[in-house]
Amino acid sequence: MPDPVISLTDARLTLAGNAGPVEILRGITLDVAKGETVGLVGPSGSGKSSLLMLMGGLERATGGRVSALGRDLTALDEDALARFRLGNMGVVFQSFHLIPTMTALENVATPLELAGKRDAFDRAADELRRVGLGARMDHYPGQLSGGEQQRVALARAAAPRPALFLADEPTGNLDGANGEAIMELLFDLRQQHGATLVLVTHAPELAARCDRVIRLRDGQIDAEDLRSAAQ
Template sequence: MSDPVFHLSDVVLSLKGNAGPVDILRGISLDVQAGETLALTGPSGSGKSSLLMVMGGLEQATGGTVTALGQNLTTLSEDGLARFRQGRMGIVFQSFHLIPTMTALENVATPLELAGVTDAFDRAADALKTVGLGHRIDHYPAQMSGGEQQRVALARACAPRPAILLADEPTGNLDSTNGAAIMDLLFDLRDQYGATLVLVTHDPTLAQRCDRAINLADGKIA
């Protein structure tokens, strides 16, 4: 078997609180294989979003090691982590995090331009067409519905054709119809790009669509 896309060994995350350190993750060990789809489930406050952030290098583990695509993320600076993510990881949040003064096309193309992609706008337009928004490329976020904004966020995450897709409650701000459409799209994009997908969800139906689900409780794998 080839090396896992993610290898986590005894990962700990403690954050400073008013009454002292708060243990968010407490000794998480986990492997995720290439092309696998993994759901992180558990009650609010169980640590699942924090685990996703640690896997994406958006939060630094305070103990243990996190390896992604063979790179030990725990040894990298914030700049180093940002450089590592570029082109390798696509991240979709519950909040869409679109830039309100940019059109859909500009929102998707800008990260590609920053990564030095020469045909950034062509690729961005293709990504928006893939998510069914070819007719909305010149619209601003305020002119779009929540479902459309999440499609733009999906296009932005997938346009670099990353090896890894991370999604944190991607349907949390959407109604059931739009949520189901976004999830179908996320799985389609995973298949199209052959990406490894890790997602945080409260939805048991969505978790069942994944190859594997891990339930967290009190910062540990239950």
């Protein structure tokens, strides 16, 4: 494999619990190649979302090493991690995480403004049109359906042209039709931007679209499934 986009070596995550330390991730070693799509699957509590958070520097490993795009995330402080994510990663959550007092356009433009992009609102408008929300730009999240809110979240993640998309249960709060539409958009955006995609999902049909599926159990990699057919 050429230099991986994401590399974890014996990565561990232990958090404090009421009854003492809790091992969430127990020695994960994993490389993700440029342009690859990887699905993280497994039962609830297996560590899928925690592993995704380590990859994005949203959670700090308590052992081992985590690097993304050639940067050692374990060596960066919180401010440096935030700046690194802003320019390189698009993150999509199950619960959207939109700012309720901002319009769809403002939600998408905000990370671009923070990154110093002078054309932030033009790029945000283009991205909203790309996800089919050209007529909803001036609406607030409370005026949008769940599927529309997730489209805004996808546009926000894609607008900075990230090298890496991270998605945590992106269809988890949506009905079947909206989930299918978001799944198509997510893979289309990844392809348009030539990005690497890592996603957490319980949906077999979403995992089946990935090049590789990593199955976790009890904080460890239980199995890997390389999809031989084109997805």
